[in-house]
Amino acid sequence: MSSPVSSLPRAVVLLSGGLDSATVLAMAQAQGFECFALSFDYGQRHKTELDAASRVAQALGAREHKIIRFDLTQWGGSALTDASIAVPTAPTTGIPITYVPARNTIFLSLALAWAETLGAPNIFAGMNAVDYSGYPDCRPEYVAAFQQMARLATRAGIEGEPVTIHTPIIHMSKADIVREGVRLGVDYAMTVSCYQADADGRACGRCDSCRLRREGFAAAGVADPTRYVS
Amino acid sequence: MSSPVSSLPRAVVLLSGGLDSATVLAMAQAQGFECFALSFDYGQRHKTELDAASRVAQALGAREHKIIRFDLTQWGGSALTDASIAVPTAPTTGIPITYVPARNTIFLSLALAWAETLGAPNIFAGMNAVDYSGYPDCRPEYVAAFQQMARLATRAGIEGEPVTIHTPIIHMSKADIVREGVRLGVDYAMTVSCYQADADGRACGRCDSCRLRREGFAAAGVADPTRYVS
Numbered sequence: 001m002s003s004p005v006s007s008l009p010r011a012v013v014l015l016s017g018g019l020d021s022a023t024v025l026a027m028a029q030a031q032g033f034e035c036f037a038l039s040f041d042y043g044q045r046h047k048t049e050l051d052a053a054s055r056v057a058q059a060l061g062a063r064e065h066k067i068i069r070f071d072l073t074q075w076g077g078s079a080l081t082d083a084s085i086a087v088p089t090a091p092t093t094g095i096p097i098t099y100v101p102a103r104n105t106i107f108l109s110l111a112l113a114w115a116e117t118l119g120a121p122n123i124f125a126g127m128n129a130v131d132y133s134g135y136p137d138c139r140p141e142y143v144a145a146f147q148q149m150a151r152l153a154t155r156a157g158i159e160g161e162p163v164t165i166h167t168p169i170i171h172m173s174k175a176d177i178v179r180e181g182v183r184l185g186v187d188y189a190m191t192v193s194c195y196q197a198d199a200d201g202r203a204c205g206r207c208d209s210c211r212l213r214r215e216g217f218a219a220a221g222v223a224d225p226t227r228y229v230s
Numbered sequence: 231m232s233s234p235v236s237s238l239p240r241a242v243v244l245l246s247g248g249l250d251s252a253t254v255l256a257m258a259q260a261q262g263f264e265c266f267a268l269s270f271d272y273g274q275r276h277k278t279e280l281d282a283a284s285r286v287a288q289a290l291g292a293r294e295h296k297i298i299r300f301d302l303t304q305w306g307g308s309a310l311t312d313a314s315i316a317v318p319t320a321p322t323t324g325i326p327i328t329y330v331p332a333r334n335t336i337f338l339s340l341a342l343a344w345a346e347t348l349g350a351p352n353i354f355a356g357m358n359a360v361d362y363s364g365y366p367d368c369r370p371e372y373v374a375a376f377q378q379m380a381r382l383a384t385r386a387g388i389e390g391e392p393v394t395i396h397t398p399i400i401h402m403s404k405a406d407i408v409r410e411g412v413r414l415g416v417d418y419a420m421t422v423s424c425y426q427a428d429a430d431g432r433a434c435g436r437c438d439s440c441r442l443r444r445e446g447f448a449a450a451g452v453a454d455p456t457r458y459v460s
Contacts, residue, residue, distance in 0.1 A: 070300040077347030095385050102343035105383045109339040113332035117307030137383045145379035152372040153335045155325050
């Protein structure tokens, strides 16, 4: 017999180890997808998020979890990939310096490669365009354009089932994301959102990502399980 | 004074070390761009092409040459990234097994990241849709969709000059590419196109890439400088 191990539809799920992507993984699992979680060691300042990603992938029952390494510090251009640029701890206007050029495009491209290899016509990603930092590659029109490109890029787009990019939290507030995760049993204590978390995964409590996360728990009426440095 | 070192327009140029991308680099230089060459060590069988890329970047006067490493053998799916799949030496129908899932999308995404960091609104790439192997991500409609997506993905697409993806040889025959490169002084003896070149860069003479290259030199009436294994 050469029947597949599982008859569930397959999905590659981008998993940073933060709150949003953990929720997305839980949603994809709840929707009945066999999930292949994908994380990136790209030279980010907050590399401890990768430990969180591994914990989350296991806890939520991903079929597999891969970490792909590449080094964006070779050109920097962001507070997250250039150690000489400080992470802002006060609100800024415009696109903040924590924006990493083309990061989501690189992430989705690698997800597309794995998805095509797996025969998985689904990619889940945790972009959010409500309580977010104004990054251009988190907007719905960007995701739609990526999907259109991806269908032209691949063998699957010609011969098989064209890929769908699922962004189930893109229009949700941070509070609604937290509520949905709690409903699905996500243990947010496992997750790390902070841009400058320490080696133990403790959050600074002051960066943009910490602020959005803390406000989300407060608005959801959920106790914040985040471990802060101070 | 904080004037830039150079006032030339900047471009990131994808450089594999093969015939096509060497020609594209020469064309971009001839068009007056300050060129930043980008190559990838992605686990390809023919890693010797990277030595060729370094030689070509230097010979043609690229301002900088970077090689980014990531490991596509983690999922394979192609004769170029899975050592257990042989490179075909006879013509096949459909998209061949040397197709690497989403490879050009990954390459262009990383080029986009460097381009945005440099403030370079131009990316040059050597896709060809005439004498090619039928890869979906070499078609003009794919390139147009990538450019559309890239403009939505980046800060530059919102605040600056939107990126242009230049594919100057996409509609050229291999013979015309060879003639253009010879006119511009490209030394094709430096380049490696073979999918299974040996460690010294000598070509097998039998794979699809060797066949297209050899036919190109013949049709152009240019002596083939390729070093073959036998």
